[in-house]
Amino acid sequence: MRVLLCLLVALLAGCAHRLSLEAPEAVPLQGDYQIGAGDVVNINVWRNPEVSLSVPVRPDGKITTPLVEDLQAAGKTSTELARDIEKALSVYIQQPMVTVIVTSFVGPYAQQIRVIGQAARPQALPYRQGMSLMDVLIAVGGITDFAAGNKANIIRTVQGKRQTVPVRLHDLLRDGDISANVAVLPGDILVIPEGWF
Template sequence: MTVAKSLLNGVVSVLVLTVLSGCSSTPSSSPERIQQALETPVTSENEEYVLGPTDVVQVSVWRNEDLSIAVPVRPDGKISVPLVGDVQASGRSPQQLADSIETQLAQYIREPQVSIVVTSMGSNEFVNRVRVTGAVQQPTSVPYREGMTVLDMVLGSGGVTPFAAQNETRLYRVHEGDVVAIPVRLGDILSDGDITTNYSLRPGDIISVPERSF
């Protein structure tokens, strides 16, 4: 799960750009992949945090205040540490980052002890957002909250436009490193009260409502 989570930031970034560029007509994924994606539980809050770009970390070196520093994770996934220079941070847990810095500092000081505190979780906030785009009144991106559904997001965006192909809506979800396209019968939800496809959402989900072809 840690490997998948370390890749999630990049996958979500690509997914956002792809959907916004007009992949709303993408065919649905296979029934097997759809079922697997729908059964994926929400990531446990107790899972170890994985660092990513825009996070800010406090690097503390015991008895070496001059080497302690608060620094953001750069877009290339690295941070700069006194004596050591650039260190890969993105994709690592705080403890893994601390271990890496300790190993490199050992060339300069005796038995270094490094601790890492994440003071700003910018990358986590980006990855965990839920988005709706396409033929809606107001494309929307909001932080994930437990219990959110497709209908919640559509209503929060002001509803669909008169040109929406409601029953061709897709829910895009990252599952095991792949993007799964899940069909949503949005017209049935809004007009008939059929909530069969009013799926519960997961962090990083994107709902795309296409326009009708004339």
């Protein structure tokens, strides 16, 4: 009997591990921040205030500044962009020294969390290291009264394969069940369906 009980506990533990909603614990650390369309960058050219300014990264991923037109910014780090601007400005300015600071973050599409459906404010959010479902819900203002929160799903792509992860938003928000707070990953799409009364 004792052996049977131990086998049953081991079997249940194995199933629980396989059905876990938790994201992989070892989420790879993100490298340096890559600029994305919609970010705002502050460009400072030392001793040249006339070409120093803040500019948004256009939807096509490029920026335009005085003396530098249509320079690719999306997908680059601020340091890489600064070196590219220095190279472009060197035609007009002797040994330009450029610093680029990202002041408004959106990030590349692959690094965003998208929230659609019955969120109070559906939107795309920049991913931050260690972000959880609760963080996402706070950012979008929670769910509407018409949401079927416990029927929501996270659509996630892992190694090129699309997965659907069920989440319990109603339990998390209305009942305070912290066990329903799961990790989110870059590129996740949170789908919150409408409930039928």
